[in-house]
Structures are given as C-alpha cells and as structure tokens.
Amino acid sequence: xxxxxxxxxxxxxxxxxxxxxxxxxxxxxxxxxxxxxxxxxxxxxxxxxxxxxxxxxxxxxxxxxxxxxxx
Amino acid sequence: xxxxxxxxxxxxxxxxxxxxxxxxxxxxxxxxxxxxxxxxxxxxxxxxxxxxxxxxxxxxxxxxxxxxxxxxxxxxxxxxxxxxxxxxxxxxxxxxxxxxxxxxxxxxxxxxxxxxxxxxxxxxxxxxxxxxxxxxxxxxxxxxxxxxxxxxxxxxxxxxxxxxxxxxxxxxxxxxxxxxxxxxxxxxxxxxxxxxxxxxxxxxxxxxxxxxxxxxxxxxxxxxxxxxxxxxxxxxxxxxxxxxxxxxxxxxxxxxxxxxxxxxxxxxxxxxxxxxxxxxxxxxxxxxxxxxxxxxxxxxxxxxxxxxxxxxxxxxxxxxxxxxxxxxxxxxxxxxxxxxxxxxxxxxxxxxxxxxxxxxxxxxxxxxxxxxxxxxxxxxxxxxxxxxxxxxxxxxxxxxxxxxxxxxxxxxxxxxxxxxxxxxxxxx
Numbered sequence: 001x002x003x004x005x006x007x008x009x010x011x012x013x014x015x016x017x018x019x020x021x022x023x024x025x026x027x028x029x030x031x032x033x034x035x036x037x038x039x040x041x042x043x044x045x046x047x048x049x050x051x052x053x054x055x056x057x058x059x060x061x062x063x064x065x066x067x068x069x070x071x
Numbered sequence: 072x073x074x075x076x077x078x079x080x081x082x083x084x085x086x087x088x089x090x091x092x093x094x095x096x097x098x099x100x101x102x103x104x105x106x107x108x109x110x111x112x113x114x115x116x117x118x119x120x121x122x123x124x125x126x127x128x129x130x131x132x133x134x135x136x137x138x139x140x141x142x143x144x145x146x147x148x149x150x151x152x153x154x155x156x157x158x159x160x161x162x163x164x165x166x167x168x169x170x171x172x173x174x175x176x177x178x179x180x181x182x183x184x185x186x187x188x189x190x191x192x193x194x195x196x197x198x199x200x201x202x203x204x205x206x207x208x209x210x211x212x213x214x215x216x217x218x219x220x221x222x223x224x225x226x227x228x229x230x231x232x233x234x235x236x237x238x239x240x241x242x243x244x245x246x247x248x249x250x251x252x253x254x255x256x257x258x259x260x261x262x263x264x265x266x267x268x269x270x271x272x273x274x275x276x277x278x279x280x281x282x283x284x285x286x287x288x289x290x291x292x293x294x295x296x297x298x299x300x301x302x303x304x305x306x307x308x309x310x311x312x313x314x315x316x317x318x319x320x321x322x323x324x325x326x327x328x329x330x331x332x333x334x335x336x337x338x339x340x341x342x343x344x345x346x347x348x349x350x351x352x353x354x355x356x357x358x359x360x361x362x363x364x365x366x367x368x369x370x371x372x373x374x375x376x377x378x379x380x381x382x383x384x385x386x387x388x389x390x391x392x393x394x395x396x397x398x399x400x401x402x403x404x405x406x407x408x409x410x411x412x413x414x415x416x417x418x419x420x421x422x423x424x425x426x427x428x429x430x431x432x433x434x435x436x437x438x439x440x441x442x443x444x445x446x447x448x449x450x451x452x453x454x455x456x457x458x459x460x461x462x463x464x465x466x467x468x469x470x471x472x473x474x475x476x477x478x479x480x481x482x483x484x485x486x487x488x489x490x491x492x493x494x495x496x497x498x499x
Contacts, residue, residue: 011253012406013449032443034411067256 005043005069008052012036014063021064024055043069077106079286083294083320085302086278090172095204098211101175108179108217109284113187122288124300125280129155129234129273130344130374132363135280141260142188142270149191151264152184153243156197156274157227157234159401160345161488162377165304165316166274170201173278174208180277182218183284184270193222194243194264196234197274202226231346231401235450236271238403240264250403251450273375275304296322299362303373309338309380309486317378319361325378326357333357339383340466342487344374346394347455349462350387353380370462379487386480387470390487391463392417392424397489398456402448409453412444416460427474434471437464 008028010021017035027048028040044052044066056064080088089096089104096104111119120136127133142150154177158166170177178195185193195205205224212218225242227233228249233242238251240263246252254262263269272280279301283291292300299321308314310329319328325341326333333354341356342348349371351359359365366373381387399413419437422430430436441457448454464471474480485492 009255011255011449012408012447013253015407017407032408032412032447033415034407036407036411036447038447065255 003046006049006052006066007043007069008039008056009065009067010037010039011063011065014061015059016061016063018060020058020060021055024058025051028052029055037064077104077285079282079290083302083323084318085282085294086169086173086176086275086304087316087318089176090168093172095171095207096173096175098175098208098215098217101173105176105179105282106285108182108281111284113189116183116187116284119283119288120280123283123291124288124298125276125283125291126363127273128275128279128303128376130347130372132373135272135276138260138272139184139187139270142268148267150188150268150270151192151194151243152181152188152190153194153196153239153264153269153271154178154181154274154277155234155239155271156195156201157239158198158375159227159229159231159233160347160375160377161231161397161490162308162314162342162345162379163306163375164314165306165376167198167201168316169278169304170195170197170274171204174204175212176278176281177274178205178208178212178218178222179281179284180272180274180279181222183280184272184277185218185220188268188270190220190270192264193218193220195222195224196227196239196243196271197224198229199226230403231398232403232450232452235452237450239271240269250405251448251452253449275376294320296360296362298322299360299364303376305373305376305378307378307380308488309382319376321362322360324358325361328361329378329380331357331380336380337382338380339385340381340387342377342379342381342459344372345377345379346398346459346487347451348372348374348377349458350466351462352466370465371458381486385483385486386424387463387467388420388424388474389480389483390485391460391467392420393485393489393492394487395420395456395460397492398452398459402452403450406448406453408444408447412440412447413453413456416440416444416456420460423471423474425479427471427479433475434464434468 230249233249338353396417399417444453445457
C-alpha cells in the first residue's frame with residue numbers, strides 16, 4: 001500500500017500574486033520580490049498536506065492546485 | 072504508380088538540393104524531383120522514423136518516431152496534426168524559406184503524420200507572408216486528392232512566443248491569438264486543439280520525415296554521425312553579407328561547414344540557438360562537433376538552428392541588453408514572474424551596457440535575476456531569456472569587468488536583428 005503523493009502546481013497565468021498561499025504554507029511557498037509564489041520542488045510531505053489543501057482552497061484566483069503524482 | 076525510380080540526394084545537401092533558388096516548386100516539379108509520397112503503412116513509417124534517429128528541429132530535439140507514436144495511442148478521439156512554421160525568432164529564416172519554396176515537401180510530411188496518427192484534421196501554421204505559397208500548393212494537392220484529411224492554413228501572429236506549442240493550439244482554436252496557455256501537467260499531445268490529441272511538429276522536421284519515408288533510414292544515416300544522423304537547416308548571420316540559410320551535416324564542425332579558420336576567425340563569440348539559446352566562445356563553437364548533445368554540454372542548444380557569429384569590435388553587452396529588452400517586450404504579458412522579472416533583468420543589462428556605474432550589485436547581481444524567472448512561466452520564454460543572459464555574462468565576463476572599470480563602449484550600429492527597436496541605448 002503506497003499513499004498517493006502530491007505536488008503543488010501554480011497556474012502562473014491565473015496567479016496575480018495575492019500571497020495568501022505563502023502565509024498559509026510558508027514551509028513550501030515563498031514570495032519573489034514582486035509577490036509571486038515560488039513553490040518548493042518535490043512532493044508535499046504528508047505532514048503538510050492539510051496545510052497545502054488550505055492554501056489551495058484559499059487562493060482567491062484558484063491558481064494553486066494539488067496534483068497527484070503517478071504512484 | 073510512377074515508374075520512375077527516385078534515389079535520395081547524395082551528400083550533405085538534401086533539403087536545400089530541392090530548392091530552385093527561385094519561387095515555389097509546383098506539385099509537378101516536386102514529384103519530378105522527389106517522387107511520389109510513399110504508400111507505406113503507419114507501422115512501417117514509424118519504424119523508419121525510429122531507425123533514422125530523426126529528432127525535432129523546431130528547438131526541442133525530441134525523437135520524432137516517439138512523438139508520433141505517443142499521439143497514435145491517445146484514445147478514441149481523432150487527433151489533429153499541425154505543421155508549425157511560426158518561426159517567431161527574428162534571426163531565423165530557414166522555415167520561411169522551406170515553406171516558401173518547397174511547400175509540398177512540408178505538406179508530404181504533414182500528410183504522413185496525419186496517416187500515422189489517424190488524424191481527422193491538419194493545420195499549417197505559418198506567418199502571413201508565406202500563406203499564398205501554402206494555399207497554392209494545397210489547391211494543387213486537393214485537385215489530386217493527395218492528403219488523407221482536410222488541411223487548413225492558420226496565420227501565425229508575428230510574435231516571438233507564437234510558435235510555443237500551447238500558443239499554436241490556442242491560436243488554431245480561435246482563443247488567444249499567439250499567446251501561450253497554462254496546460255498544467257497535461258500535454259497537448261493528450262489534450263490539444265478542441266480537446267483532441269494534437270501533434271505540433273516543426274515544418275523542417277516534417278520535410279525531413281518526408282525524405283525518411285521516401286528514401287529510408289539507411290539513406291538518412293548516410294550523412295552525420297551514429298548518434299547524430301542527418302542534416303539540419305541553420306540560419307547563419309555574421310559570416311556573409313546578410314543572413315544565409317545553410318544545411319549543416321550533424322556532427323561536423325562549424326569551422327568546416329562555414330569555411331572558417333578557428334585560429335583566425337575574427338570572432339568574439341557565437342550565439343547558438345537564437346535569442347532563447349546561449350553564447351559560446353568562438354574557439355569552442357567552431358571546433359566542437361555540431362550536435363544537440365555537444366551544445367547542451369556547453370549550456371546551450373542548437374534550438375531552431377540560429378547561428379550568429381559576432382565579430383570583434385562590437386560591444387557584446389549592448390547586444391545582450393538589446394535582445395533582452397526585445398524579449399521582454401515579446402513576452403505574452405500573462406505571468407507575473409516573467410512580466411516583472413524580464414523587465415528588471417533588461418533594466419540591469421541596459422545599465423551594464425550603457426551606464427555600468429548605475430548598476431547596483433554590478434554584473435554579479437544579474438544571474439540571480441535569471442534564476443528568479445527560470446521555470447516560472449506558463450511557457451518556456453523566460454527560461455530561454457535566462458539562458459541567453461547567463462551564458463552571455465559568462466562568455467563576456469572580461470568585457471563586463473571593463474565596463475565596470477572604464478565605462479561603456481562607444482556606441483555602434485546594432486548587430487543582432489531586433490524588429491521595431493525603440494531608441495537604442497536608452498536607459499530607463
């Protein structure tokens with residue numbers, strides 16, 4: 001049994017740099033000098049999945065998604 | 072069936088051997104020269120493509136057989152195939168030349184792609200200036216029922232990013248003309264035009280595929296090397312008066328292909344792969360085997376075959392700054408990191424070129440700005456600019472130090488072509 005792994009993907013066209021995601025998930029998301037998110041590469045650690053989901057659902061532009069990685 | 076036996080051209084001139092040097096080759100003269108499009112099955116065509124080692128000459132150098140197979144397996148929806156001749160790069164002219172003079176060879180490749188993938192619709196995506204050539208060629212083909220599916224011409228907008236796959240798809244679908252879209256992790260090969268599996272293939276690659284299908288992989292491999300077979304069309308500037316299209320056998324050296332003595336080249340750098348490519352020192356660029364692997368090992372790519380030979384006596388930092396500003400303006404303006412990052416980057420480069428004292432952090436601050444845009448757009452535009460700038464700063468490090476200590480170079484005429492350029496040397 002392997003647990004599904006997830007990655008965070010931002011749609012850079014939809015994103016307008018509100019910055020909510022970086023507040024809710026500072027472990028994986030930082031902001032560039034213009035306020036746009038820089039997402040850590042690699043899978044979201046299981047312990048941060050709930051925080052990641054909150055960041056996804058809180059994005060005012062629906063620009064952030066959690067994408068399952070092929071198991 | 073024709074009874075004439077056609078053999079493939081002998082020697083390193085293949086695609087260009089077919090060009091009359093004048094106008095468009097008619098269907099009759101095309102068939103006279105190359106023979107008819109072969110009657111092979113999809114499986115036989117794919118096997119020939121795999122065995123030939125042909126890769127995509129639009130810039131990505133992806134194996135063509137593998138790409139076509141991936142479309143064939145994509146479910147029940149009939150696919151769409153696209154001949155991509157957008158060629159938004161100002162320093163490139165090889166695709167225009169090919170489509171203008173040998174449209175039937177490109178269309179043969181498109182017809183083969185349609186046959187192999189089972190496509191129900193095909194498109195030719197080209198700049199307005201070559202549309203008449205394609206339309207006339209299509210009229211000849213329709214009368215003879217040469218193609219397995221309808222082929223429509225779509226005008227490629229005059230924009231650097233118009234040839235990016237997602238921009239091609241969105242333009243054909245009638246959405247945002249010339250602008251890339253965000254595909255997430257889904258390839259257009261799975262979900263492209265109208266949600267259909269879509270093959271977007273560069274026009275030169277299609278013409279090469281049409282030759283592979285006719286003359287076979289052994290013929291294709293008779294020029295080039297084992298790991299880099301065949302030839303590639305390049306657009307060379309800085310060697311002769313005005314740019315020239317040159318067919319280069321892969322694996323040879325540019326010194327040989329262009330007739331330049333590397334010990335006395337009079338060059339200060341070579342730009343490989345165009346404005347999204349990278350700078351290479353002349354002694355390396357002229358003597359390395361001309362292959363995609365060798366180019367990548369040196370931080371660049373053959374890309375779509377742009378080769379700019381930059382002579383001594385011009386300020387390379389001014390060239391880098393001009394092109395960076397042009398590329399900033401050519402972005403789609405959709406992604407925050409690219410919109411902000413490329414402008415900041417172009418500003419820094421303009422300072423380095425013309426007002427080096429005003430550059431905070433000096434040239435050393437610029438690679439970090441490149442890192443900030445790399446991989447952060449919906450398309451590859453910012454990545455290409457980052458590579459162009461980073462390799463430029465490496466190759467021209469001594470020159471940048473001179474600017475820092477002695478000030479900028481005297482102004483001179485621009486070298487690299489930049490369309491509709493604003494006042495040169497202006498610093499915001």
